[in-house]
Amino acid sequence: xxxxxxxxxxxxxxxxxPGLFLRTGPFTNRIQTRIAAVVDGVLQLYADYPVCxxxxxADFHVALTQPVGPRRWYRPQVRFEFxxxxxxxxxxxxxxxxxxxxxxxxxxxxxxxTFLVIHAAAIEKGGCAAILPGPPGSGKSTLxxxxxxxxxxxxxxxxxxxxxxxxxxxxxxxxVSLKNRSIDVIAETLPDAVLSARCKDTVKGTxxxxxxxxxxxxxxxxxxLPAWVIFPSFKVDAxxxxxxxxxxxxxxxxxxxxxxxxxxxxxxxxxxxGLVDRCACYSxxxxxxxxxxxxxxxxxxxxxxxxxxxx
Amino acid sequence: MLAALSLRQWDLVxxxxxxxxxxxxxxxxxxxxxxxxxxxxxxxxxxxAAQILAQKHQRDVxxxxxxxxxxxxxxxxxxxxxKGAAYVMADLPPARGRLFSDIDFMVPHHRIGEVESVLRxxxxxxxxxxxxxxxxxxxxxHQIPPLRHIRRGTVLDVxxxxxxxxxxxxxxAEALAAESLPLASGIQLRIxxxxxxxxxxxxxxxxxxxxxxxxxxxxxxxxxLQHFGAQPxxxxxxxxRAEALGLVRPxxxxxxxxxxxxxxxxxxxxxxSAQRWLPSPLTxxxxxxxxxxxxxxxxHSCDGPLTGTARWLLYVRAHYLRMPLHLxxxxxLRKSLxxxxxxxxxxxxxxxxxxxxxxxRLTPATHGKAGEVEGAGxxxxxxxxxx
Numbered sequence: 001x002x003x004x005x006x007x008x009x010x011x012x013x014x015x016x017x018p019g020l021f022l023r024t025g026p027f028t029n030r031i032q033t034r035i036a037a038v039v040d041g042v043l044q045l046y047a048d049y050p051v052c053x054x055x056x057x058a059d060f061h062v063a064l065t066q067p068v069g070p071r072r073w074y075r076p077q078v079r080f081e082f083x084x085x086x087x088x089x090x091x092x093x094x095x096x097x098x099x100x101x102x103x104x105x106x107x108x109x110x111x112x113x114t115f116l117v118i119h120a121a122a123i124e125k126g127g128c129a130a131i132l133p134g135p136p137g138s139g140k141s142t143l144x145x146x147x148x149x150x151x152x153x154x155x156x157x158x159x160x161x162x163x164x165x166x167x168x169x170x171x172x173x174x175x176v177s178l179k180n181r182s183i184d185v186i187a188e189t190l191p192d193a194v195l196s197a198r199c200k201d202t203v204k205g206t207x208x209x210x211x212x213x214x215x216x217x218x219x220x221x222x223x224x225l226p227a228w229v230i231f232p233s234f235k236v237d238a239x240x241x242x243x244x245x246x247x248x249x250x251x252x253x254x255x256x257x258x259x260x261x262x263x264x265x266x267x268x269x270x271x272x273x274g275l276v277d278r279c280a281c282y283s284x285x286x287x288x289x290x291x292x293x294x295x296x297x298x299x300x301x302x303x304x305x306x307x308x309x310x311x
Numbered sequence: 312m313l314a315a316l317s318l319r320q321w322d323l324v325x326x327x328x329x330x331x332x333x334x335x336x337x338x339x340x341x342x343x344x345x346x347x348x349x350x351x352x353x354x355x356x357x358x359x360a361a362q363i364l365a366q367k368h369q370r371d372v373x374x375x376x377x378x379x380x381x382x383x384x385x386x387x388x389x390x391x392x393x394k395g396a397a398y399v400m401a402d403l404p405p406a407r408g409r410l411f412s413d414i415d416f417m418v419p420h421h422r423i424g425e426v427e428s429v430l431r432x433x434x435x436x437x438x439x440x441x442x443x444x445x446x447x448x449x450x451x452x453h454q455i456p457p458l459r460h461i462r463r464g465t466v467l468d469v470x471x472x473x474x475x476x477x478x479x480x481x482x483x484a485e486a487l488a489a490e491s492l493p494l495a496s497g498i499q500l501r502i503x504x505x506x507x508x509x510x511x512x513x514x515x516x517x518x519x520x521x522x523x524x525x526x527x528x529x530x531x532x533x534x535x536l537q538h539f540g541a542q543p544x545x546x547x548x549x550x551x552r553a554e555a556l557g558l559v560r561p562x563x564x565x566x567x568x569x570x571x572x573x574x575x576x577x578x579x580x581x582x583x584s585a586q587r588w589l590p591s592p593l594t595x596x597x598x599x600x601x602x603x604x605x606x607x608x609x610x611h612s613c614d615g616p617l618t619g620t621a622r623w624l625l626y627v628r629a630h631y632l633r634m635p636l637h638l639x640x641x642x643x644l645r646k647s648l649x650x651x652x653x654x655x656x657x658x659x660x661x662x663x664x665x666x667x668x669x670x671x672r673l674t675p676a677t678h679g680k681a682g683e684v685e686g687a688g689x690x691x692x693x694x695x696x697x698x
Contacts, residue, residue, distance in 0.1 A: 028353070056319035057353055061326065083326055084611050113360035263367045 004047035011043055019061070021052035025161070025172040025220050027112075029104060030058035033096075035078060038064050041097035041196050045175045045209055048217040060107040064096055082107065095199045098207045101177060105158050108172070109259040115161040115170065116271050117259040122155035122169045123147055126300045128227035129169045131160050131279070133257045139234030139286070142182035145210050146289040147296060149190050154216035155224065159259075164267060167274055168223035173216045175209040183208045189289055226275055227303050229254065231283040240291035242282050250281040321354035323612060331526040331608035334358060335365035336408030365408045372399045372411055375465050379414070380500055382433050388426060390500055391417040391491050393470065393511060397502040398531070400494055404538050405531035413457065413466035420471040420484060427455055427469065434461050443645065451477055451634050473511045474518065475633040480557035482514075505539040506552040513561035517602070520629025522622055525606040526572075533569050536581075546580035553584075563588040564602065572606060601625050 003011065003022065014020040019030040020042070033039065063081040067090060071077045077090035080103040087106065091099050109117050120133035121144040130152075134140030141157055148154040155171040163170060178186055178195070183206065186193060194211035229250050230242075254272050255261045261268045280303070286292055316324065328334045338358035341347040350358065376396055383390060393415040398406035418426050431437070439445055439456035448456040454470040472484035490504035503511060512535060516528040539545050553562040566585045569575050577585070589595065604621035607613040630639050 026356075054318070056317065057322045057351075059353065059357070083329075111357070111360060113363045114356050263364055265367060265370060 001051050001053060002047065003043070003049050003051050006051060008039070008043055012039055015039055015042070018055065019058075021055045021058055022046060023050045023052055024104070024174050025156075026170055027059040027108065027172075028052055028057065029107070030055075030061045031063070031100070033064040033100075035064050035066065035093070035096045037094075037197070038096045038100055041100070041209070044194065045196060045211045047211075048214045060104070060111070062100070062103055062107065064100055064103075066093065080106075092201070094201075095207075097196055097209065098177070098199050101175060101209060104174070108159050108161070112161065113260055113263055114164065116164060116261065116264060116268055118160040118162060118254055119158065119257045119259060120160040120254075121157050122160040122171075122224075122226075123152040124155050124169075124171075124224040125152045125296075126303075127224060128300065128303055129155060129224035130228040130230055130296070130299070131169070131226050131254075131275075132230050132232050133160075133254060134232050135257075136179075137234075138232055139182070140232050141176055141178055142185060142234065143232050143286070143289065143292060145176045145178060145182075145186050145193070146189060147292060148176070148213055148216060149193060150293055152296070153219060154212050162226075162271060162275065163223065164264070164271055166225075167271060167278065168225050170223050171216070171220045173212050173220045175212055177207060178210055179207050180205040185289065186210060226279050228299055229276065229279045229281045233283060233285045234287065235285045236287055238285045238287045240284070240286045240288070240295050242284050242295050245281040245283045247276045247281055250279075251276045318351060318353070321351065325354055325357050327608040327610045327613060329361075330610040332410050332524050333408070333527050333530065334361035335410070336527070336530065338362040339408045362408065365410060368409065368411045369399055369406065371465070372396055372414065375414055375463075376400055376500070379416070379467070380496075383426065383429060384499065386422075386425060386429060387499065388418050388422050389488065389491075389498070391488065392494075392500060392502055393417055393473070394515065397508065400496075400500065401502050404534040409527075409531075413468050415468040415470060417470040417472065417484065417487070419488065423455060423469060423471045427458070430458055430467065430469075435459065435467060436461055438466070447642070451475055451638075473507075474514055474558075478518075478633055482556050482558065486556065487511075505535075505542065505545065506549040509535050509539065509549060509565075510553060510556065510558045510562060513565040514558055517561040517564045518629055518632050520626040522605045522625070523609055526608055529565075529568060529573065529606055532565050533573055533575050536565075536569070537575075540578065546578060546584070550580070550584040559588050560590075563590075564598065568602060568606060572603070601628075 003020075006014070011020065015032060015038070016034050017032075019032045022029050022031055022042075031042070061083045063084075065079050065081055066072050067077055067079060071090065076093040078093045078096040078099055079086055079090045080088055080099050082103070088103070109119075118131065118133060120131050121140050122129050122131050123144060124130070132140050132144060144154065144157055153171075154173050154176070155169050157174065157176040159172060161170040161172065162168070175196070183195065183198060187195060196209040196211075198206050198208045200206045229245075231245060231250075231253065251272050254276065255268075258268070258272075261272070264271070280299075284292070284295065286295075324337075325334060328337055334357065338347065338361055341350060341358065347355065347358065372395065376392065376399075379390065392400055395406070395409055395411050396414045396416065397403070398409065435458040437445075437456050438459050439448065445456055448454065453472045453475045454468050458467045458469065459465070460467075472482055473487065474480070474482045487503060487507050490507055491501040492504060494500040494502060502508065509532065512528065512532050516525065516532065539549075549562070553559045563585055566577055566581050570577050590598070600617075601621045601624055604615060604618045605625050607618070627639075627643065630642065634642065
């Protein structure tokens with residue numbers, strides 16, 4: 001059952017009561033909150049996602065609550081709770097919706113150790129996945145947001161889940177987090193894209209969440225084998241330029257960008273090494289989003305040539 | 312019975328186990344009984360994830376103990392590993408599935424200054440700069456203030472005995488050292504004799520007033536007793552040692568709650584000792600009322616209306632066992648009113664955490680000890696790449 005079919009009333013009942021059991025990729029999140037901005041945001045961003053009928057097991061039990069006491073009214077705050085513990089300091093109430101996203105990311109990054117979890121976007125086309133690692137400010141999310149509306153499927157914006165068994169990327173297909181100027185860029189370039197209300201004054205400036213394309217959500221059960229690791233980098237006035245990148249450097253950077261690389265020890269190294277061996281590794285600098293389309297689309301035929309697979 | 316649980320029951324079991332720090336242990340036990348593959352996939356993923364994390368902790372402990380031995384090799388000071396570190400290095404049953412927040416070891420009291428000095432010269436720094444807390448540790452506890460490695464973040468607890476020297480029943484460290492056993496790897500690294508290891512674990516659980524890992528500690532004791540209990544004469548040695556060291560009460564409580572809470576049957580010699588050591592009915596009832604609440608997982612589904620009170624009373628009791636009354640009250644007042652000052656090093660550590668956690672744009676609520684993550688067990692600080 002899709003969340004949209006619950007309607008706002010049905011959604012409120014669950015969020016304010018026993019919890020909404022929302023499925024995102026391999027995980028079921030039980031979410032509880034009374035905060036209006038979160039209710040509206042969930043209805044908007046997660047409309048296409050499956051809601052569990054059988055509400056008996058959740059991987060993560062989370063809640064967004066307001067503190068009792070002065071901070072409920074004076075400079076009001078929101079708390080992210082993980083099974084009634086608070087792993088983080090409270091945030092301003094205005095950041096409740098991003099707090100849910102960041103909290104769900106934390107849940108995955110800290111618990112999903114049956115995967116190697118890399119801080120990277122992942123997109124897919126023609127059965128092949130591109131992993132886009134990038135620190136904040138690299139333009140990774142903006143590029144991802146754009147490409148997934150131009151023929152690529154969203155696997156994930158922040159967390160690439162790599163299977164330890166077969167190296168495939170398991171999709172999460174959660175909303176894409178945009179900040180500052182890139183919110184305007186995406187709003188102008190993709191007029192049909194659904195963006196949440198903007199939250200100002202977060203640690204990273206203004207943040208808005210982009211709803212994942214419906215098709216990406218519907219195909220969330222389809223993993224994909226990585227074929228490319230591409231380090232994006234937004235540079236003012238740069239022409240779109242795809243440069244091969246050393247595999248050794250790529251492996252080290254992926255390790256540095258992985259949440260649980262050190263937990264996996266030798267097995268983690270072997271998974272990353274296998275991934276880097278299998279993938280073509282590049283850095284990609286750009287200044288205009290439309291320039292990315294031909295560059296990324298050209299990757300697929302080259303891949304098929306290199307591996308001898310048919311189109 | 313475990314294999315027949317519904318998904319709803321698994322949901323609750325995993326949450327309680329996570330809070331108690333025993334998910335990985337559960338995974339190992341199910342695997343031993345060949346029941347792991349019968350667990351439904353969704354809960355099984357959590358069991359396996361916890362096992363992966365526990366294996367990492369084991370690797371880290373072995374590495375750290377190796378580093379410690381190198382650093383202290385020249386001094387020739389005997390290092391008696393305690394608790395988790397001992398279980399790992401001696402391959403004892405409680406090591407499996409265990410998560411570690413620090414490494415505990417004991418050195419002779421007259422050489423503890425030297426040990427501290429060597430460690431601080433080699434990248435270990437104190438976590439505690441508040442002068443009150445420094446004095447508190449050195450005067451009222453059996454260890455120096457914890458030391459943290461500036462790069463690896465590991466925490467060392469350096470003890471000079473197993474109960475505070477001001478305890479109403481102090482334990483002479485020399486007696487423990489005399490019975491200690493060398494690890495296979497050489498004479499500098501040692502572990503306590505089996506009976507002493509059990510008694511130390513019992514004292515730690517029942518006298519120190521911390522119950523975050525209470526159920527896990529009780530399970531460890533059960534493991535140790537089953538493992539060592541197979542040795543002929545062990546129970547008699549254990550009882551005699553408890554009486555000689557004045558640690559009868561913690562051992563009594565161990566035996567009582569292993570039988571009561573874990574439903575592990577005790578052998579006849581253990582039952583007889585427990586019967587002999589039974590306190591007055593009033594004392595027994597009070598202790599039961601407190602411990603049967605405090606030893607449950609610290610999960611809201613296990614909490615009753617008096618659980619918080621029970622834990623607080625046991626915390627006070629632990630301090631009462633350690634300090635004279637006229638100092639206990641001011642100490643408790645101070646702890647409840649004043650937050651300890653942050654040290655430079657813990658500030659730098661926190662800043663590094665924050666830089667990495669800007670990836671997630673969140674600030675952790677607590678910056679406790681390194682390593683312990685099992686879910687937010689830790690209480691838990693996330694385990695961060697490259698830090």
